[in-house]
Amino acid sequence: MAGEAELIAQLVATAGRQRRIALVLGSGVTGPEVPGVTEMLDLADRFVAERGENPYLAEALRRVRAAGGSPVETYIGYRREFTTWVSKQEFDIVMQHAVLNAYDQELTQWERISFQRGVQLENDLRAWTLPPGIAALGSLLARNPGRFNFRVITTNFDPLIEIAIRRAGGVARTVVIKKDAMIPDPPHDGVMVVHINGYWRPATALDDRSNLHDPSQLTADRALLTTSLAEHLREETVCLVGYGGWDDAVTEALRGLTADRSVDVLWALHGRRADSLPDGPGPFGAGKPVAYFEQVDSNRLFPALRRAMDTAPGPAMFAVGTPLRAAPAGHRVRQPLLEERIGAQRSAGELLRELDRGFGWRLEGAHRTVAPELLYWPVQLRQTNLIHTVQALVAGSLSASGMRVVLCVDDLNPPAHATAFRENLIGDIRRWFGLITGARPPEVVPLSEFHEPGRVADRLLDPAQLLRPTNTWAVEREYYRVHNLYDVLQAIKAIPEANGAEPDTHAAAVAARLGTTRAERLLSPPAIWAHLHHILLTQAPETVVTLGGDDEALMWKLWQAVWPEPVRHLYNPRLSHVRHDADLLTASSFVEVRDRLERTCEHPAWDAEGRYLHWLVHNALLLPADLRGEPLPMIGDRPLETWDQATAAIRDPRLRDRALTAIAREVSTLFLHEPA
Incomplete structure (x- = not known):
């Protein structure tokens, strides 16, 4: 099967035909300077251990590890448990310090990187360690942005591509897609680096509290992004390097494009295809065949490609396409107020x-x-x-x-x-x-x-x-x-x-x-x-x-x-080991509340006083019913009137499902202002 030399020859030939090359880069191109998924999990464990504040989070992470699954599934599980027990932002600190592994200067341990601090660090161009391949790619993009349609797409959240371009004297602009949105058209005075899975720091000064990177987006259905990627990559030669081929927006977009034969796909594999991909049509399904290139090392590929491109004839400037429509703003649907109920009058x-x-x-x-x-x-x-x-x-x-x-x-x-x-x-x-x-x-x-x-x-x-x-x-x-x-x-x-x-x-x-x-x-x-x-x-x-x-x-x-x-x-009452920003305290549906109750009961000592379920039953079920003069939910043939009754019902296999459903229904109805 073809290897690095054949891939370089095909890319140079593509540029010579003035066909646009779309680079899609994954985590393989920035290692080992930026840790991979497995190292990220170890870093998260160290973060929790060194802070030593939440033994329940540490136990939850151990359970995720013990459950097995792929590295990405474990990674998503870690992010979920951080969100459940602490907050969305705490996992961002782990991610930021994985990125800062490539920064040579000493920093405060576990410092949260704000927008201003992140920009300051990025501007210190010489303090970052770049893999040889990324350094060569930065020079290649700075000299020949038009060959790549002034744009690079990456699933990474680190700034090494931008830093490499700027080090080489080029202009790099960062575009961050955190959830689901359209990709803007690239400018013609630099290179637009599109981070489709979030970025290592806030994208703007107003973005300081946002979720920077959500691993669940790796496998989420992102219809706007998929559509936008398909529009951007259409009629181009797509070259994937360091990309694992998860079932994500990139894969979904290419699946449609190869089906209607409007794109050429060149996939650089670090190992052999037999070790990376199963036999058959591959992750993009049937349609135009994908050209695979085995044993490609980006640290060899991009320096060699830069040398080859420097002697190849340059393409004409590509015209900017039709502007893409902006993503619609999201909003939360509010339900009507509950009818007023009769309550006991007390001083x-x-x-x-x-x-x-x-x-x-x-x-x-x-x-x-x-x-x-x-x-x-x-x-x-x-x-x-x-x-x-x-x-x-x-x-x-x-x-x-x-x-x-x-x-x-x-x-x-x-x-x-x-x-x-x-x-x-x-x-x-x-x-x-x-x-x-x-x-x-x-x-x-x-x-x-x-x-x-x-x-x-x-x-x-x-x-x-x-x-x-x-x-x-x-x-x-x-x-x-x-x-x-x-x-x-x-x-x-x-x-x-x-x-x-x-x-x-x-x-x-x-x-x-x-x-x-x-x-x-x-x-x-x-x-x-x-x-x-x-x-x-x-x-x-x-x-x-x-x-x-x-x-x-x-x-x-x-x-x-x-x-x-x-x-x-x-x-x-204090709610132990759950921070105010944790997802356990929010919900957008009854199903979410019900799922969190089920997961909470899987933890040791779920029935201890002060823990989530104890707090919930007392403060979001029994107390509201007392304040409003409301009847309590029925479990079997009797109302759920005390914490002891709740725990007994949850421990009983015959009543567990009904008890958790009843509690979840009362809590979600109260929190979301929905009719019961």
Whole structure:
């Protein structure tokens, strides 16, 4: 079978006929500088072990490994477990540091790479180690971009192709396809590098919180991308190098193109075909035959191709095709509000005490003789999740009992598409309030508006406003007389609590967490405290109750140490080993909730108090039913009224499926505002 020499000859001949060459490059071209899939899994294990914060995630990863499967299936499983137990962004750190294996300078361990930091590192062109093949390819593309239609398509998420082009004096533009979208037409003043499976850093300054690379996209149905690839590659000679041939968008596009014989496919295999591909029509199906080239090493191929192309006649400039239509913007379909139901009427004080005694919530600083009047609820701007749902139902119930609710939206560190996040968050909270009979909508105060410079200046000119520190500088001046920055870092959960950890282990965990924390979070506690001081100018402190999670208790302890006000604090129970951004707390359908419950019950100690299922049953099933006066779901011939009944039903093979389905149905109906 043909090898490297024959592939080079065919590519040079293709260029001589002025036929466009489309390069499709996979992970094989950047190794060993950028680790492959197996090494990525080892890196993920090391990341979890060194941070040492989540033994359940570590156990989940061990289970994925033990299940076997292909490296890509294991890779996808790892990404799923990171998302389930921590957040989508945590896996990005592992991916980023796999890429940074090719960067020669010393970096902070497990540093999260932002847009600005990523661009800074990429601009340090000489600090990157390039495989010989990539270096030669960069020179080839910089000198002859027209031969390749000013474009390279890659399944990789590293920047080595762009760096190689720029090192050679060329212009490289990065296009990132994270999910499903059309590919733009290439410019004629450089090379467009299209990363179809995401990129190693945020693509823009507004993209800092996005999911950079999702392994599940390797095998996802991406109709827009497949169509776009087919349009781009039509009538071209496609050369695949370092590409494994997964059942992905590239394979699907080429399957259609070879069927109608509108494309030539040259596939460079690192080994022999018998070891790489089965006999038969191959991954692209029947149609125009694919030309395979065995034992091709990209580190030999591209230097030799560059030398051959340098002596070949140059092609004419290719015309730009018809502009491709833009991908439609995605949106979430909202369901109508549930009808109002009849609920039990209690005083706010009685409800607070019931939460404390009956549902594991914690009420601190209770005043038996003073009725609560105002609930102060600070919420960080982020995607809504089940914790928001539970807190909103409690807040709505307290408003129905006569309390005024102030929703303080912490938008000082906004995510990308902050306006849409804000509208969704406020809209969801108002809808959850609507599930409580008699609830009054909350008063919404964005912190960014409260701390707008003009409003701060107006408060500083008002003598009545100076009775309390109502701006962040005044708050910080008083705070740092008593406490230090370390306490604030713990309050915003930027560093883990020691919890008896050895000093060296804790120090390593602190350093790792600091490297992945956005500094803007430091503004949140003083900004929230300043806003609360503004409220306390006209509201008696003993009538105010704050609402938050148990992991926010430290922030209010710091407040009390500096300003020992008789403010009360209500904390919902801590959910152990699940971060706020984890997929376990969100869902787009009943099926997703049901699947997550099933997977959760596969883990050891799934029935332990404080774990996901225990928290869910108490706070998203039993508590909402109590607050709304709703009947509980039936399991067999009796209602599911207690946690013990839930665990007994799940352990019973005859009732397990019905129990998990009933819990999932109640939770998804509540969270998604869908009719039961």
